[in-house]
Amino acid sequence: MTFEADVDAFLSGLRTPPRLLGIGEPTHGPQEFGYLRNRLLRHLVVERGFRSVALESDAVAGFDVDRYVTAGEGTLDDVLDAGFSHGFGAYPSSRELIAWLRDWNSGRGPGEQVRFYGFDATTEMMASPSPRDTLLAVHRYLSNGGAALPYSEEVITDLVGDDAAWSHPDAMLDATVSIGRSAPARALRLIADELVIALARHAPALRASTSPQQFWQMCTVARAAVSLLRAHFAMADPGPDRMSTMLGVRDALMAENLEAIAEAEMHRGPTLVFAHNEHLQRHQSTVSMGPTQASWWCAGALVASAARVPYAIIASDFGTHEAANIGAPHAATLQGWMWSWESDRILFPVGEIPDGLLARQDVAPQTGCYPVDPGQLTGVDAIAFIRRLSAS
DSSP states (O other), X not given: OHHHHHHHHHHHTSSSOOSXXXXXXXXXXXXXXXXXXXXXXXXXXXXXXOOEEEXXXXXXXXXXXXXXXXXXXXXXXXXXXXXXXXXXXXXXXXXXXXXXXHHHHTTOOTTTSOEEEEEEOSOBTTBOOOSHHHHHHHHHHHHHTTOOOSSOHHHHHHHHOOHHHHTOTTTTTOGGGOOTTSHHHHHHHHHHHHHHHHHHHTHHHHHHHSOHHHHHHHHHHHHHHHHHHHHHHHHTOOSTTHHHHHHHHHHHHHHHHXXXXXXXXXXXXXXXXXXXXXXXXXXXXXXXXXXXXEEEOOHHHHHHHHTSSOEEEEEEEEEEETTTTBOOOOTTBHHHHHHTSOTTOOEEXXXXXXXXXXXXXXXXXXXXXXXXXXXXXXXXXXXEEEEEEOOO
């Protein structure tokens, strides 16, 4: 129970209890980080009143997962397949998480159930889909709710055209292939804005005629539609800041979704947030993508700087990574210092980390791993250190 006790001491030492507590991972793939997230969530739910978890996954697809874990709708296999983006539903740690949520929620009332949220864009790692589904979903919701709209579904459908043109596999890396700045795409951005305004204008009637939860979900879908069109617009930019803008657009939506989740959960309990460290830290993120280096303000930085929601972040890091052929860290590095402690210690609050530790140099960006930089410790509150990542 060392980890759980250390988490309790860490949280008790924070000046303000967080409504959003982030736990990051330095790379996607190794399951140890997901299993640690699950262990942390179980403790936070049982002992500290947390009542929701939000993952770096499609926010709209996540509704299916939430219906399964709260009401038992669908099957575990179906929601793991359709309710996650980026292939995260295939992770064994995701299966463990969703199975535990369903087991915990079964027989419990709404106030005690743990809700599931995605907070990412409706995109994949290397492609963004057509905005058709999200735009039409909001349009139909508004129309069924009695809102008068100046255009029909057919206008949206005609402007979208061929879905395959939006999700061209080369568009992420080649601006000339993207249709994000075409006349139809620009017209759709105006329509998306009108849909958002219509939701705001008719909010009382829509909440009453459907439900507050359904209205909240439609606002999430509308944000997804707007962000998709922003992402396609950025994709069509041939300039040198193209990748930074795309990543910034994505994290701006993540931040909006996280603040909306915190508001929705205000009267139930705090939320555990799980994503890559580069999305959750409070300082500016920088990653290497081939010959290009991209920098942007990530979701954690946006939420923290706005200061509307109390926020804290535990970054995660590792010692060895068998699959990437990464050995034990040098003793003079931050990771080497954490490695020197007893193997059962996982959590290291940044206030206990000594000055003068070096950055790790034995992890190439091409591995997809981004160890915590000791020069950026003000951007996190603690580090969860996993000594060994397995080959699987």
